[in-house]
Amino acid sequence: MLSKVKLYWESFLHLFFPELCAACMREIPVSGDVLCVYCNHDLPLCGFPSLTDNLVHWRLAGRALPIWASSYMFFKEGNVTQALLHQLKYRGKQYIGEEFGRRHGEYILSQLPAEWRPDYIIPVPLHPKRLHERGFNQSTCYARGLSEAMRVKVREDILVRRKYTETQTRKSKQDRIKNVSDAFQLRDAEGLTGKTILIVDDVFTSGATLEACILPFHGLEEVKVSIATLAIADDW
Ligand SMILES: [Zn+2]
Numbered sequence: 001m002l003s004k005v006k007l008y009w010e011s012f013l014h015l016f017f018p019e020l021c022a023a024c025m026r027e028i029p030v031s032g033d034v035l036c037v038y039c040n041h042d043l044p045l046c047g048f049p050s051l052t053d054n055l056v057h058w059r060l061a062g063r064a065l066p067i068w069a070s071s072y073m074f075f076k077e078g079n080v081t082q083a084l085l086h087q088l089k090y091r092g093k094q095y096i097g098e099e100f101g102r103r104h105g106e107y108i109l110s111q112l113p114a115e116w117r118p119d120y121i122i123p124v125p126l127h128p129k130r131l132h133e134r135g136f137n138q139s140t141c142y143a144r145g146l147s148e149a150m151r152v153k154v155r156e157d158i159l160v161r162r163k164y165t166e167t168q169t170r171k172s173k174q175d176r177i178k179n180v181s182d183a184f185q186l187r188d189a190e191g192l193t194g195k196t197i198l199i200v201d202d203v204f205t206s207g208a209t210l211e212a213c214i215l216p217f218h219g220l221e222e223v224k225v226s227i228a229t230l231a232i233a234d235d236w
Pocket of ligand 1: 021022023024025026035036037038039040
């Protein structure tokens with residue numbers, strides 16, 4: 001009975017406040033989904049069959065080798081992923097990061113051996129000035145979704161961004177790497193011995209940012225690093 005009332009109430013609300021697809025803004029029927037059927041169908045999922053033999057791992061080869069790495073969807077100019085990331089990052093739709101973090105977390109769990117299970121999830125930090133400008137960290141939204149699905153705690157007190165870097169999008173590959181190489185620092189590494197951490201970011205392009213995040217952990221004993229990103233640019 002209660003669910004019927006809820007359904008009527010939701011349908012009534014929907015008349016005045018229709019739900020819109022998070023990617024294309026089409027109206028969607030009462031479904032509780034964030035995407036319309038078209039965008040759900042077009043979602044370019046990576047579906048990497050392995051956590052160790054995939055595009056993310058290959059791109060970090062010879063630089064920083066995480067024990068495992070995963071990415072949820074391919075990013076390309078004009079695709080659904082680009083629209084979703086734009087809404088998340090520049091329109092403040094934090095629920096997009098959370099929703100796809102949950103979806104990715106479930107996918108990772110279906111592949112993850114127990115011994116590689118992370119103890120903490122660490123979102124790539126923003127510089128405090130950038131955080132103030134944007135009001136939130138998009139990687140933290142994604143981390144919250146992963147955390148919910150994987151039941152792993154998010155820690156934002158371990159790694160800090162000490163360098164305010166200009167936006168990376170218009171820089172060349174070499175400049176991006178130089179720009180970010182010494183941007184991160186450990187703030188609190190207490191109690192990390194023997195732990196596995198999962199560093200997470202919204203998009204993987206050259207891998208320069210994630211490599212710079214992994215480096216401070218290399219000096220620590222017995223800390224294993226793994227990587228997850230919401231998207232990966234497939235034509236980088
Ligand atoms: Zn749509």
